[in-house]
Amino acid sequence: MMAQLELQNVSLSFGEKQILDSVNLHVNQGEFVTILGPSGSGKSTLFHLIGGLLQPEKGSILLDQNKITGERGHISYMPQSASLLPWRTVLQNVILGQELTGVKDTAAARQMLQKAGLAGYENAYPHELSGGMKQRAAFIRALLSPQSVICLDEPFSALDELTRLEMQKWLLSIWQEHQKTILFVTHNIDEALFLSDRIVVLSQKPARVLREFEVPFPRPRSEEILLTPEFLEVKKEVYYTLKQGASMS
Amino acid sequence: MKKRWSAIWLLLFILIGWEAAGRWMEVPAWLLPSPLKIFQAGIEDWTRFYLHLLSTASLSLGGFLTGAAAGLLAAVLLHRVPGLRHPLYPFIILSQNVPVIVLAPLLVIWFGFGLLPKVIVITLVCFFPVTIAALDGFKQTDRDLVHYFTMSGASKKQLFWKLEVPHSLPSIFSGLKIAATYSVMGAVISEWLGSKQGIGVYMTLASSSFRTDRVFVAIFAIMLLSLLFFFVIVLLERYFVRYQRKELR
Structure with missing residues (x-):
């Protein structure tokens, strides 16, 4: 299978501080890949690079084999905060x-709004929605955007535990239906394992790719897998990799 | 409802207190006329006065519209044209440091007794709050939203019209409210310089003939006119910033 989005040897520093050190990663068509790293490991910076807000010092970014390094508008983006416009209705x-x-x-x-359980809220303003509903609206906005790759930057980190699990299940169901290519960023191991096909673990300062994990669980997944011994086994391994990455700095 | 009328009650209270104190202490009318006497003077002189009132009202309105337009234009230019803000910003502040009373006679020397110098005076007092409010509004646009827009490939034009302008509307309206109240004051000052009509003229004539009651008629007329302008802006704000009003409820 061909890689749809590819990062080749991407490095970046701010002044003396190196943030990213030759990061290599790829996302195949229709794949769900998660970047897992400790807080402050430059995960969001990685997205800003892919989104063209920043230029890498070295390396290049490819979308469908075309160089898009430093170019904007090629990916669909869902930021950490829902970032809905308060003066627009949900539909707008x-x-x-x-x-x-x-x-x-x-x-x-x-x-799409109907399927997301937002029927009847088309003409509501964002401040009338709950946190989970805002996040859903933001994801639908990303899904409806014309770009083929969606980048999600810790979208559920501000939600409470139960809402988060609901949102994760909802995300999986929508993703399975639309088969979009997703690059997801999180610091939550459970979330990464539950959602992704593949996990890329980053180290801290500067961020390097420590290891890649194929997630072995079949789809569709239900939340019960979170409690199986197999899940814990993989989680342990991911956890030690992550810990090793954090202690290296 | 009770809260809305509280200002009216306070005003009544002050007027009654004023009336009572005036009678009690037997203050002569040329020094401080009582509210009832002012009211009487207003009614007696109404046929003459309302022409002055109309003249000032239309002058303030014209001046306000010119000033607000100039203020918005200045803000947009300073915001959108790179390299303009830093050299010009200090001059905008300096323009407010020249007392209008000093500037006004100069304007008459340069532009005569026509409409132009008057409009310039009002524009000078009105454009400043609008420019500063709009610039602050543009500048304080939510960073997350700006990131979302740029990563999604928004052009500068789209960023301005779809994000910065609606985002700064509440701030712009604050500036417009200040400008609206200043505009009446500006109009009266400009009428002092030599005009055939207007509250400013009426006021000068009244005070030079010790008709203090008429001076107060003029003062109350200025207040009412300012309030009216303010109220119109509030109505416009309610219409254009609807989403926010719901939030406050």
């Missing part, structure tokens, strides 16, 4: 991505 918010770089499709947006 979710078509923003299409409005910026694509073609507006209000009918599709309505349908």
Whole structure:
């Protein structure tokens, strides 16, 4: 299978401080890949590079074999905070991505909102939604955007435990239906294991790729796998890799 | 509802106190006329006065519109044209440090007794709060939202119209409210310089003939006019910043 998004030897420093040290990673078409790293390991910086907000010092970023290093608008992005526009209704918010770089499709947006359990909230303003609903709207906005790769930056970190699990299950169901390519960032091992096909573990300062894990659990997954011995076994291994990465700095 | 009327009650209280104190201490009318006397003077002189009032109202409105437009234009230029903000910003502040009373006669020398110098005076007092408020609004646009827009490939134009402008609307309206109240004051000052009509003229004539009651008629008219302008801006704000109003409820 061909890599849809590829980072080749990407390095970056801010002044004297090296943030990323030859990071190599790829995401295949329709794959769910998670970047797992301790807080402050430059995960968001990685997204800013992919999104073209920053230029890498070395290395390049490829999308469908084309160089997109330093170019903007090639990926669909869902930031840590929902980042909905407070003066727009939910419907107007979710078509923003299409409005910026694509073609507006209000009918599709309505349908998607309905599936996300946001039916009846099309004309509500973001402040009228709960945290989980905002996150869902933000994800639908990313999903409706014309780009083929979605980058999610710790989207559920601000939610409480139960809502987070609900959101993870919801994300999986939507993703399975649409088969979009997803690059996900988190510092939560359970979340990474539950959601992804593959996990890329980063070290801390500077961030290097420590190890890649194929997640062995079949899909569709249910939350019960979180409590199986196999899950704990893999979790242990990921945990020790992560710990080793944190102690190296 | 009770809260809304509290200001009216306070005003009534002050007026009654003023009336009572005036009678009690037998203050002569040329020194400080009582509210009832002012009211009487206003009614007696109404046919003459309302022409002055109309003249000042239209002058303030015209001046306010020019000033607000100039203020917005200045803010947009300073914000959008790179390299303009830093050299020009100090001059915008300096423009407010020249007392209008000193500047006004100069403007008459340069531009005569027509409409132009008057509009310039009002514009000078009105544009400043609008410019500063709009610039602050543009500048304080949520960073997460800016990141989202740029990563999604928004053009500078889209960033401005779809994000910065709506984001700064509440701030711009604050500036407009200040400018609206200043505009009446600016109009009265500009009328002192030599005008055939207007509250400023009426006031000068009244005070030079010790008709203190008429001076107060003018003062109350200025207050009411300012309040009216303010109220219109509040109504416009309510219409354009609807989403926020719901939040406050």
